[in-house]
Amino acid sequence: MTAIEITRTPPSWIARHLPGLALTFTIATVATVAQRLTGIAALSPLVVAMVLGIGWRNLIGTADTARVGITFSLRRILRFAIVLLGFQLTLLQLRQVGVPGLAVIAVTLAATFCFTTWVGRLLGVEPRLTQLIAAGTSVCGASAVLATNTVTRGTDEDVAYAIACVTVFGSLAMLILPGLGGWLALDSGHYGIWIGASVHEVAQVVGAAFQHGPEAGQAGTVAKLSRVILLAPLILTLGALARRRGDDAQGSAPMPWFVLGFIAVVLLNSVMPLPDAARGAVVTLTGFLLTVALAAMGLETDIAKLRAKGIRPLALGAIATGFIVTLALCLVHLV
Structure with missing residues (x-):
């Protein structure tokens, strides 16, 4: 092989992805260690990683050689982590919440998403950013923002802003609602x-409940995980609507196949749950991979x-946070 042929040979997959992957994994590791050293449960490594990024x-500045690995972290690793998230959920949890509890969760989620979308239009907020804030507020914070953006296709700044919103107001809710619950x-x-x-x-739910x-605490955690399950139909619905409109500059939104993987894992985990040791390892891995994705986003x-x-x-x-807190409280009293 001549010298010219060698220089034209494309670099291996590892060589192209390694710089970016090394950077995102390093930032995720630092964020995880920082959370553990502080011992503050509500200090999410996901948010720390995004801020560090x-x-x-x-x-x-980010070197051009790192961009391929960063993109891989933000897309492939994120979607794999969301599929793994299914191992933390079972259909039994839905039964534990009960029909009234599920009604509160489902109505609150749907109403909050629709209300936030409507208010965003009134305020003149860009539609993609509005949908991301609506998803993060109505479902499960940063994870929902990242997952929803696979079909919403907002900019990186849209995603970062939406995550900042749900982090700030979720943290405020975690601090305020326990006192309000005692007063009520x-x-x-x-x-x-x-x-x-x-x-x-x-993490905010656990801290408050x-x-x-x-x-x-147990009721709050199960209710929250039941709410996370509804992320799947939300993303599938948004993806179907985006494909029907076909108004994205880059073409219609892709089919979010990873969501179907998430649903399949939930069903599998419902009939063949992992042993406790394996489940703990998968939960840790899932959280770390989501942290890697947030580092890439940053x-x-x-x-x-x-x-x-x-x-x-x-x-x-x-406004969206105030709405979901008030509506959920009213529905809990009514149901």
């Missing part, structure tokens, strides 16, 4: 379902473009 991109004199079960149906991130005891985010979004999306996040 944004700092790296805007202070140091809710019993443990009702309080837990209220928290699980309204607070954004799983267990403040009223183990029964409330590395793709330009602060100047993020600042240009203005304050209206932040106001939308605040």
Whole structure:
């Protein structure tokens, strides 16, 4: 083989992806270690990784050689992590919540998504960013934002802004709602379902629900995981609507096949649950891979473009959070 032929030989898959993967995995590791060292359960490694990624991109800069691996982290690794998320859910959890609890969760989720979309239109927030904020608020925070963007196709700045919104207001809800629940004199079960149906991130739900005891904590966690299951039909619906419109500049939205994988894993986990040791390992792996995806998102985010979004999306996040908290509380009392 001549020297010219050697130089024209395409680099291997590993060589092309390694720089970006090394960067995203390193940031994810630092974020995970930082959370464990602080011991603050509500300090999500996902958010820490995104912030670190944004700092790296805007202070140091991202080398061109890393972009392929970063893109792989943001797409392939993210979708694989969402499929693995199914191992944390079972159909039995839906039964534990009960029909009234499921009604509260489903109605709250659907109403919040529709309400947020409507208010976003009134405020003049860009439709893609509005949908991401609506998904993050109504379903499960950062994970829902990332998953929804596979069909919404917002910019990296849209995703970063939406995650910032659900993180800030979810954290505020985690701090405020336990005191409000005590003042309202809710019993443990009702309080837990209220928290699980309204607070954004799983970690935030755990932090808020267990403040009223183990029964409330268990009810809140199960309600929240039941709410996460509804992420699948939401993404499938949004994808179908986007394909029907066909108005995306890059073509119609792709079929989110990974969501079908997520559903299949939930069904499998319902009939053949993993042993406790294996389940713990899968939960840890899933969280870390989502953290890797958030690190990649941060590395793709330009602060100047993020600042240009203005304050209206932040106001939308605040209004959406107030709506879901109030509606869930009303439905818990009624049902």
